[in-house]
Amino acid sequence: MTQASSQLSFANTAEIHTVQSALETKSVTLAYEQNVIAKNLSVEIPNGKFTVIVGPNGCGKSTLLRSLSRLLLPQSGEILLNGENIHSQSTREVAKKLGLLPQSAIAPNGIKVIDLVSRGRFPHQKWFQPWSEADQKAVELAMQATGVMDFAQHNVDQLSGGQRQRVWVAMALAQETSLLLLDEPTTYLDIAHQIELMDLFQDLNRVQGHTLVAVLHDLNHACRYADHLIMIKAGKVIATGSPNEIVTEDLIKQVFGLSCLILPDPISNTPLIIPRGRAAKTS
Ligand code: ADP
Ligand code: MG
Numbered sequence: 001m002t003q004a005s006s007q008l009s010f011a012n013t014a015e016i017h018t019v020q021s022a023l024e025t026k027s028v029t030l031a032y033e034q035n036v037i038a039k040n041l042s043v044e045i046p047n048g049k050f051t052v053i054v055g056p057n058g059c060g061k062s063t064l065l066r067s068l069s070r071l072l073l074p075q076s077g078e079i080l081l082n083g084e085n086i087h088s089q090s091t092r093e094v095a096k097k098l099g100l101l102p103q104s105a106i107a108p109n110g111i112k113v114i115d116l117v118s119r120g121r122f123p124h125q126k127w128f129q130p131w132s133e134a135d136q137k138a139v140e141l142a143m144q145a146t147g148v149m150d151f152a153q154h155n156v157d158q159l160s161g162g163q164r165q166r167v168w169v170a171m172a173l174a175q176e177t178s179l180l181l182l183d184e185p186t187t188y189l190d191i192a193h194q195i196e197l198m199d200l201f202q203d204l205n206r207v208q209g210h211t212l213v214a215v216l217h218d219l220n221h222a223c224r225y226a227d228h229l230i231m232i233k234a235g236k237v238i239a240t241g242s243p244n245e246i247v248t249e250d251l252i253k254q255v256f257g258l259s260c261l262i263l264p265d266p267i268s269n270t271p272l273i274i275p276r277g278r279a280a281k282t283s
Contacts, residue, residue, distance in 0.1 A: 020044075020046065020047055021044045021045055021046060021047060021080070021083075022045050022046070022047040022048075022081070022082065022178075022179050022211040023044075023045040023068055023079070023080070023081050023082075023086075023098070023179060023211075023213075024042070024043065024044045024045060024079070024080050025041055025042055025043045025064070025067065025068065025074070025077065025078075025079050026042055026077050026078050026079070026080065027040045027041070027042050027076070027077040028040070028041050028042075028067060028074035028075075028076065028077030028078070028079060029041070029074055029075040029076045029077060030060065030063050030064065030067050030072060030074055030075070030235070031075050032063075036075075036235075037060040037063045037235050038060050038063065038064065038235030038236070039235065040077070041060075041064070041077075041235060041236070041237065042077075042237075043064065043068075043230060043237060043240075044240075045068070045179075045211065045213055045228075046211075046227075046228055047211055048205075048209060048211055049205070049211060049212075049227040049228045050201065050202065050205040050212045050214075050225060050226055050227045050228070051211075051212065051213045051214075051226065051227070051228040051229075051230060052213075052214050052215075052216050052222040052225065052226035052228070052229050052230070053065075053213065053214070053215045053216075053230045053232060054215070054216060054217070054219060054222050054229065054230070054231055054232070054255075055231060055232035055233055055255060056233060056255065056256055056257075059232050059233050059234055059235065060232060060234075060235040061183070061215045061232060062102075062103050062183050062215065064232070065100065065102075065181050065183050065213070065215060066100075066102075067079060068086075068098075068181060068213070069094070069098055069100040069181055070086045070087065070089075070091070070094050070098075071100070073087065081094065081097060081098065081179075082097065092123050095122070095123035095175065095177070096123045096124065096177065097177055097178060097179055098177050098179040098180075098181065099120070099172040099173075099175040099177040099179070099180050099181065100172070100180075100181045100182075100183070101168055101169060101171075101172045101180070101181070101182045101183060101185055102183055103183040103184050103187075103215070105168050107156040107157065107164075107167075109157065110155055110157070111155070111156050112152070112153055112154065112155060112156070113143075113148055113151055113152050113153070113154055113155075113156055113159070113167050114139070114143070114152040114153065116156050116167055116168075116171055117139050117142055117143055117148070117167060117170045117171045117174050118135070118139050118174070119171060120138075120139070120142065120170075120171040120172060120173070120174030120175040121135040121138060121139065121174055121175070122175075123175065124138075124175075124176070138174045138176050139174050141173070141174075142170040142171070142173035142174035143170050143174075145170070145173060145200060146166040146167070146169050146170040146173065146197075146200070147166060147196075148163065148166050148167050148170050151163065160188075161187075161188030161189075162188050162189045162190060162193055164188070165185065165186075165187065165188050165189055166189075166193070166197070169182075169185060169197065169200075173204075177210075178209070178210055178211060179210065179211045179212075179213075180201075180204070180210055180211070180212050180213070181213045181214075182201070182212065182213065182214040182215070183214075183215045184215050184216065184217065185197060185201070185214055186198065186216065186218070186221070194218075194221070198221055198224075198225050201214065201225070202225055205227075219247075219252070219273045220265070220272055220273055222243065223243035223247055223265070223268075223270040223271045223272070223273070224243075224265060224267075224268045224270050226242070226243055227242060228240065228241070228242065229241065229242065229243050229246060229247070231246070231251065231255050232255075233254070233255045238251070238254060238255050239251055239255075243270050243271055244269075244270060244271065247262065247271040247273070248262065249261065249262050252273060258275055258276075259275070259276040259277075260273050260274055260275050260276055261273075261274045261276060262274070
């Protein structure tokens, strides 16, 4: 995957937008029936940047991502995609601009890897013209970039968790959208594959110009890769900005209730968060 990712050359480079925010929520209330998860939440996803969202379990990260991708209708407020209300655009229109990798995606029973990745092309296909060279090329590039070519003919349900995760990422890449929303994309991956995938996302952002949004649990990865960090707690934005600007021991304590030490990461010079845990009490 490392080799492939450095050779990424997607045909569809990012569109040039005049708006500053690729995507934003304007004072939205997000709820599951009576269960309000976020009230009057305003979040901006800057165009062309790599945004990372972090926050404790259950604080509403996936709910926010679902609303940003038009899957969840806010009870009030609005969501703008390239400056236009996302709910005034059709599913297909939105899917051409924005791809979502959900947190726990479930593949149809018995589907082959290549067929699942090919589903990413759905928004580009016309019903009377089912498959084109452009579709083929996009699927191949996505599979190469994520290193899943070798098991193209395998059933998705026979793969390891990590391999399966890379297949889902390939499907999202095959959609060739300028905006990608990724909900915990590195779950199930070992450390080397996590870094490879994060590097691939960084290439997509820096080389291809895609706007990326990822929910991550690993705060050190978040600090290393994010241009723009959004910290959420209980449905509220607590801090936004570049990791170097905003991440402090007090903020980590406030958001996660975790006592930590912050040092500069010697590789990237971004905040490196070292939990104190029980060791602090005994030392
Ligand atoms: P996070 O991704 O930050 O862990 P979620 O957005 O998944 O959090 O969940 C936020 C809250 O919304 C949780 O209390 C969760 O139980 C609730 N929730 C999530 N999905 C649903 C759903 N489909 N129906 C009802 N409640 C939900
Ligand atoms: Mg989640």
